[in-house]
Amino acid sequence: MSEHVHKNCKELLGSLSSYIDGDLSPELCLELEKHLAGCDDCTVVLNTTKRTIDLVHSPLEKPDLPEDVRERLFKRLNLDTYLNPKSQ
Amino acid sequence: MPNEISLEALIAGDRAEFARLVDSYSSSIYRLGLRMLGNPQDAEDILQNTFINALTHIHKFEGRSSLLTWLYRIASNEALMLLRKKKPEVNLDDVEGGDDDEDLRPTQFVDWSALPEDELLSGEGKNFLDEAIRTLPESMRIVFLLRDVEGLSIRETAEALNLTETNVKTRLLRARVSLREKLSAYYGERFSVRSET
Numbered sequence: 001m002s003e004h005v006h007k008n009c010k011e012l013l014g015s016l017s018s019y020i021d022g023d024l025s026p027e028l029c030l031e032l033e034k035h036l037a038g039c040d041d042c043t044v045v046l047n048t049t050k051r052t053i054d055l056v057h058s059p060l061e062k063p064d065l066p067e068d069v070r071e072r073l074f075k076r077l078n079l080d081t082y083l084n085p086k087s088q
Numbered sequence: 089m090p091n092e093i094s095l096e097a098l099i100a101g102d103r104a105e106f107a108r109l110v111d112s113y114s115s116s117i118y119r120l121g122l123r124m125l126g127n128p129q130d131a132e133d134i135l136q137n138t139f140i141n142a143l144t145h146i147h148k149f150e151g152r153s154s155l156l157t158w159l160y161r162i163a164s165n166e167a168l169m170l171l172r173k174k175k176p177e178v179n180l181d182d183v184e185g186g187d188d189d190e191d192l193r194p195t196q197f198v199d200w201s202a203l204p205e206d207e208l209l210s211g212e213g214k215n216f217l218d219e220a221i222r223t224l225p226e227s228m229r230i231v232f233l234l235r236d237v238e239g240l241s242i243r244e245t246a247e248a249l250n251l252t253e254t255n256v257k258t259r260l261l262r263a264r265v266s267l268r269e270k271l272s273a274y275y276g277e278r279f280s281v282r283s284e285t
């Protein structure tokens with residue numbers, strides 16, 4: 001696999017996060033999208049970065065609080081009275 | 089979604105309302121501690137200290153941020169204090185951007201983005217992702233966790249960590265790029281191995 005050395009790619013990488021967050025000016029967006037249209041490697045970098053962020057949002061990555069930890073927390077806060085049921 | 093927590097009731101000392109606050113946000117705070125310190129005991133200490141602190145200082149909360157952002161701020165301070173105590177050699181203020189962007193240059197170009205989530209996060213894949221997050225430098229990791237895992241905005245992340253938004257964006261970019269590189273190397277190997285068999 002070759003190392004990615006296009007001149008414009010460095011600029012793209014600096015803007016990558018802001019682009020994903022929808023935080024780039026319309027002019028920069030346009031410039032970046034023009035570059036992406038002709039650069040497969042940068043398109044892969046963009047898509048896999050977006051996917052990386054999607055993966056960490058997965059419910060699998062967000063387990064609930066273990067019940068024993070919750071119990072100890074409530075006791076420590078003198079909230080034993082409200083321990084059951086879960087008070088949401 | 090729980091009904092909105094009443095700040096008025098919290099400030100008035102309503103214990104039932106505080107219990108609701110704890111139940112609404114304790115999973116998020118525990119996860120942050122677990123990912124920052126890497127072990128359940130430290131995560132539990134951070135969790136307990138965060139809510140003890142919140143209970144003690146709720147009357148000082150001015151409502152300029154959301155309650156959750158305020159709790160994340162307390163929890164982040166607790167986590168960083170514990171890290172400093174345990175690993176004094178770690179510089180938590182590094183990664184200011186600088187001129188050296190060499191470490192931002194990608195080397196992995198396998199496109200695994202269209203693979204389904206259950207394949208990417210099956211067993212070993214999930215462990216690899218967790219480990220990759222765990223090995224990000226602490227100063228990047230906390231920004232990444234608040235922004236990308238817990239879903240705070242850039243501004244809320246900056247508020248929670250007392251950083252500028254520019255600083256948050258710099259750390260976030262580096263964290264995302266670093267994580268993508270690791271995942272791409274891993275998935276590239278894993279799925280090319282599978283296609284050969």
